[in-house]
Amino acid sequence: MRLGLSVLLLSLTRSCWCVPQQQTCHPGDEFLGRCSNNVAGDTPTCTELNLGYCNDMEYSSTIFPNILGHQSRLDAESGAEYLLLSVIHGLLNGECSPEIRLLGCSVLASPCKDGKMIKPCRSTCDALRKDCAHAFESIDMAWPYFLDCDRFFASDQEGCVDPLAGLKARQELDMSSHSHDEPSTIIQFIYTSNTQMYSLLKRTAAKCSQISHVYSIGRSTEGRDLLVIEFSKNPGQHELLEPEIKLVANMHGNEVLGRQLLVYMVQYLCSEYLLGNQRIQTIINTTRIHILASMNPDGYELAASEVEDNNDPELSNQEGHLLNGWTNGRTNAQNLDLNRNFPDLTSIFYRNRRSSHYRIDHIPIPDAYWFGKVAPETYAVMKWIRSLPFVQSASLHGGDMVISYPFDFSRHPQEERMFSPTPDEQVLKQLARTYADAHETMSNNDTERCGANFYRTRGIINGALWYSFAGGMSDFNYLHTNCLEITVELGCDKFPSEAELYPEWKRNKEALLSFMESVHRGIKGVVTDLDGNRIKGATISVRGIKKDVTTAEDGDYWRLLNPGTHILTTTAKGYSRVSKRVYLPHNLNKAGRVDFLLEKVPIEPDIDDYLFPTVDTWERFDPYNQFERFGEPDVREGGIERQQKPWWWNYFSQSGISPPNWLLRSV
Numbered sequence: 001m002r003l004g005l006s007v008l009l010l011s012l013t014r015s016c017w018c019v020p021q022q023q024t025c026h027p028g029d030e031f032l033g034r035c036s037n038n039v040a041g042d043t044p045t046c047t048e049l050n051l052g053y054c055n056d057m058e059y060s061s062t063i064f065p066n067i068l069g070h071q072s073r074l075d076a077e078s079g080a081e082y083l084l085l086s087v088i089h090g091l092l093n094g095e096c097s098p099e100i101r102l103l104g105c106s107v108l109a110s111p112c113k114d115g116k117m118i119k120p121c122r123s124t125c126d127a128l129r130k131d132c133a134h135a136f137e138s139i140d141m142a143w144p145y146f147l148d149c150d151r152f153f154a155s156d157q158e159g160c161v162d163p164l165a166g167l168k169a170r171q172e173l174d175m176s177s178h179s180h181d182e183p184s185t186i187i188q189f190i191y192t193s194n195t196q197m198y199s200l201l202k203r204t205a206a207k208c209s210q211i212s213h214v215y216s217i218g219r220s221t222e223g224r225d226l227l228v229i230e231f232s233k234n235p236g237q238h239e240l241l242e243p244e245i246k247l248v249a250n251m252h253g254n255e256v257l258g259r260q261l262l263v264y265m266v267q268y269l270c271s272e273y274l275l276g277n278q279r280i281q282t283i284i285n286t287t288r289i290h291i292l293a294s295m296n297p298d299g300y301e302l303a304a305s306e307v308e309d310n311n312d313p314e315l316s317n318q319e320g321h322l323l324n325g326w327t328n329g330r331t332n333a334q335n336l337d338l339n340r341n342f343p344d345l346t347s348i349f350y351r352n353r354r355s356s357h358y359r360i361d362h363i364p365i366p367d368a369y370w371f372g373k374v375a376p377e378t379y380a381v382m383k384w385i386r387s388l389p390f391v392q393s394a395s396l397h398g399g400d401m402v403i404s405y406p407f408d409f410s411r412h413p414q415e416e417r418m419f420s421p422t423p424d425e426q427v428l429k430q431l432a433r434t435y436a437d438a439h440e441t442m443s444n445n446d447t448e449r450c451g452a453n454f455y456r457t458r459g460i461i462n463g464a465l466w467y468s469f470a471g472g473m474s475d476f477n478y479l480h481t482n483c484l485e486i487t488v489e490l491g492c493d494k495f496p497s498e499a500e501l502y503p504e505w506k507r508n509k510e511a512l513l514s515f516m517e518s519v520h521r522g523i524k525g526v527v528t529d530l531d532g533n534r535i536k537g538a539t540i541s542v543r544g545i546k547k548d549v550t551t552a553e554d555g556d557y558w559r560l561l562n563p564g565t566h567i568l569t570t571t572a573k574g575y576s577r578v579s580k581r582v583y584l585p586h587n588l589n590k591a592g593r594v595d596f597l598l599e600k601v602p603i604e605p606d607i608d609d610y611l612f613p614t615v616d617t618w619e620r621f622d623p624y625n626q627f628e629r630f631g632e633p634d635v636r637e638g639g640i641e642r643q644q645k646p647w648w649w650n651y652f653s654q655s656g657i658s659p660p661n662w663l664l665r666s667v
Helices: 002-016 027-031 073-078 080-091 097-108 122-131 133-138 165-176 194-207 257-274 278-286 297-310 320-324 345-352 367-371 376-387 425-438 473-480 498-517 649-655
Strands: 045-048 061-064 212-219 225-231 244-249 288-292 390-397 400-405 460-462 484-491 523-529 539-542 545-550 556-559 564-571 578-584 596-598
Touching: 061 073, 073 080, 080 097, 097 122, 097 165, 122 133, 194 212, 194 225, 194 257, 194 297, 212 376, 225 257, 225 376, 244 257, 244 498, 257 278, 257 288, 257 390, 257 484, 257 498, 278 498, 345 473, 376 473, 390 473, 390 498, 400 425, 425 460, 425 484, 425 498, 473 484, 484 498, 523 564, 539 556, 545 556, 578 596
Parallel strands: 244 288, 244 390, 390 484, 400 460, 523 596
Antiparallel strands: 045 061, 212 225, 225 288, 400 484, 523 556, 539 545, 539 564, 564 578
């Protein structure tokens, strides 16, 4: 594909230097009167605009020779520029396409008045080049030479025409047609290709550069970026005590509504912040929001292409998006279901939950996981989850209308539908309730919508009680990190028609905003020592909830809790234990501040640290280097590899205690 495109563009570039052959000076110089390419009979004359690709321009009369030196309509239509313009239009997949075409037509067929050419405006060209730069970057193409803003365009003072004036007028008319109770942000409710989505995210980040930026967490199997946009008052870095949340969609490539809702939310947050919307400004100024609109762009590409095929009038099967919605594009390009590809930590939790020595939070990834097939999308998201102190998360799916929450894997694997609560059952239930109650229809008792499978529970359910599966992303978030994640099933139709996109936005916008705001509850604080040093990795426990959270790099923490009285205990290796009693009233509209001051104490050897190691295999394995361990092997003199000491060796060596025989036999 890339090679063929390069050959085509090269041939077009070569051809543009020899059409028309009778030129003796550059067209731009000719227009300025410095020289002439005209031969007998080439006097510039106004003529009717009849250029197939440009017949919808706002004017009806053009002039030949044109700016590029084409002597006639036939010359223009057979020229390289005309062909290249149509090629660009197709490659951009709708991004900037109408504007680029109109701009190109204003050069190929400039308006004519009183026998004189009116050149297009340089300001329009400059603005469009800036706006469309990301679209051209995405197809690895330079800005077209025949749209050189300095050479072929004129300033306002010289008298020019804005080729986009009509398009802008129509857009303003569309904006004015919206009712006054609609938000002032105008969004185009259409599907976006991967190219369009990437461009839109980058353009939004550029428009709101003071509060947002775009970054990639990795690439898909087929090399597409997993692009995240962040919103924060100080984008690019963690702020002390500012909670971080993430929104993820399109994990299954054919479940596309969530992807579009997040694309719309990105535009809404940026625009409303700039327009002075106090609610949006408060959310962004107090929260760090990360949005991954598509976790599976490869699957989306397949699903979208199948939908287009099903809508082909020449095909006999006319079920369109409803047919495709349950099949094509669900998995990634390796045919892996990404929501079954995460480490199964839930089984480990069930096996060890009664052991007083084994932590049931921040469970390490087992060695065996790395020897299976780990999708690059899964690996990228795991690395992302581990790199930031996320507090809560929502994963947007499709196929039903309900909010499910962990655990997703049944505590009895043979039971397909069994209530399997986490220690944070009440907190997660409230988190699910927040989204469902703010949604227009999810929590009502309308038995007509989406089968009404969950109207008795008002739109929420424990995941394993619905249906059980292992290796899910929500369970991984809960058991490996501090983050609490819910799964949002947005509706029965996984790939709804474009006509449904705006109604779905109306149903979900308030729910998404309420979910973002809900992170500001429970408690937060900073753990320091007596010298004021912040302590990373300190553990905050809540009596009665057997799931701890740990402090981030800066020593700050967040603990989502429901109203009531809670006993908190903070511990850290080499420090004293401190407990506090905290009361959270029902009317508290922000997280309570609870700091801890720990005193250093001597560290005593603890055999539990060796018998129940919590060293993460992530630190010991390199998943994308054939799963080899880091570091060089221990080699004796003579080049013979020496057997590595087991993990418990240092403990017994330093303590002077002889290791038991059963341990020695394992060496």
